[in-house]
Amino acid sequence: RELRIGVVGATGAVGREILKILEQREFPATTVKALASSRSAGQELPFKGGHLVVEELDENSFNDLDLALFSAGGSTSEKFAPIAARSGCVVVDNSSAWRMDPEVPLVVPEVNPDDLSRHRGIIANPNCSTIQMVVVLKPLHDAGKIKRVVVSTYQAVSGTGQKAIKELESQVRQMFNMQEPEPEVYPHRIAFNCLPHIDVFLDNDYTKEEMKMVLETQKIMGDETIRLTATTVRVPVFYGHSESVNVETEKKITSAEARVILSQAPGVQVLDNPREKIYPMPIHAAGEDLTFVGRIREDESIPNGLNLWIVADNLRKGAALNAVQIAEVLLDRDLIRVDDAL
Numbered sequence: 001r002e003l004r005i006g007v008v009g010a011t012g013a014v015g016r017e018i019l020k021i022l023e024q025r026e027f028p029a030t031t032v033k034a035l036a037s038s039r040s041a042g043q044e045l046p047f048k049g050g051h052l053v054v055e056e057l058d059e060n061s062f063n064d065l066d067l068a069l070f071s072a073g074g075s076t077s078e079k080f081a082p083i084a085a086r087s088g089c090v091v092v093d094n095s096s097a098w099r100m101d102p103e104v105p106l107v108v109p110e111v112n113p114d115d116l117s118r119h120r121g122i123i124a125n126p127n128c129s130t131i132q133m134v135v136v137l138k139p140l141h142d143a144g145k146i147k148r149v150v151v152s153t154y155q156a157v158s159g160t161g162q163k164a165i166k167e168l169e170s171q172v173r174q175m176f177n178m179q180e181p182e183p184e185v186y187p188h189r190i191a192f193n194c195l196p197h198i199d200v201f202l203d204n205d206y207t208k209e210e211m212k213m214v215l216e217t218q219k220i221m222g223d224e225t226i227r228l229t230a231t232t233v234r235v236p237v238f239y240g241h242s243e244s245v246n247v248e249t250e251k252k253i254t255s256a257e258a259r260v261i262l263s264q265a266p267g268v269q270v271l272d273n274p275r276e277k278i279y280p281m282p283i284h285a286a287g288e289d290l291t292f293v294g295r296i297r298e299d300e301s302i303p304n305g306l307n308l309w310i311v312a313d314n315l316r317k318g319a320a321l322n323a324v325q326i327a328e329v330l331l332d333r334d335l336i337r338v339d340d341a342l
């Protein structure tokens with residue numbers, strides 16, 4: 001069967017990763033169209049031994065497409081995702097524009113694949129920090145019902161996009177040349193620093209990134225009683241987000257039980273042998289598809305608590321891979337069609 005797909009934002013950090021993953025997983029597309037802004041129209045992107053020529057995104061880009069994977073920022077998604085859906089092209093959107101719309105499924109295939117069946121043309125891919133956390137939380141929730149989560153993140157600059165990767169690179173170089181860099185992408189220097197500030201500040205003094213983790217977790221897990229509080233921090237790492245996660249459950253889960261539960265969880269690998277200095281780290285998670293969990297300990301300050309350290313490649317499981325996995329489930333369940341567009 002013919003399956004024509006588009007990658008919107010193909011020149012970006014996530015878009016390039018999507019092309020790699022489509023190739024690596026042999027996604028059965030008959031044609032792949034690379035779309036971006038007029039700035040990069042005509043540019044060539046490597047794909048399957050050859051290349052794709054980038055086309056400028058416009059209202060007509062979707063007329064000959066069945067499926068589009070968007071990663072070109074919130075405003076592009078807000079404008080173009082409904083245009084795509086109305087022309088019969090199913091959208092998997094990586095921006096935050098549609099995630100909390102009650103009509104839009106927000107999906108992590110290991111957690112809530114069944115939510116895909118109610119899509120109306122747009123499916124949202126969750127926030128990178130949320131995705132890697134929920135693949136680990138879901139099996140613990142099923143085993144002991146999670147009451148509360150306290151999470152602190154250590155997020156890589158690639159989550160901000162191509163410009164931020166370049167900014168960290170050039171700042172490190174400048175500092176080794178005794179120059180103080182002028183920050184551009186971030187409000188302060190990111191080289192050799194940590195910024196407790198991701199996305200914009202809201203009225204409650206949390207950042208939007210922190211509130212995304214709260215609201216998206218409840219929506220994906222289908223349980224609004226889960227209480228969650230987050231502190232999200234940008235660190236000078238190129239690829240791979242890390243998270244310190246404290247979980248309180250209704251029913252006791254021992255650390256030994258958690259290790260067994262998590263070693264059987266789809267998409268998760270336990271790396272937890274402190275004596276051998278084995279634990280997850282971004283340098284090992286980069287380029288990998290699994291979410292790694294280690295430092296599994298009982299929280300000795302409460303009766304039913306666990307501490308976990310979770311690491312994944314933010315561009316892969318946190319973005320591009322999750323989007324492609326959603327597309328694979330859509331294909332598998334014959335859901336690549338729009339009957340009643342948003």
Ligand code: A2P
Pocket residue numbers: 008009010011012013014015035036037038039040041057071072073076160161162163
């Ligand atoms: P372009 O390279 O032409 O600017 P990143 O997250 O790495 O910054 O990448 C953002 C992606 O979104 C890029 O592919 C970028 O294309 C694309 N993009 C940004 N704004 C638009 C727009 N208005 N229309 C189409 N693509 C856009």
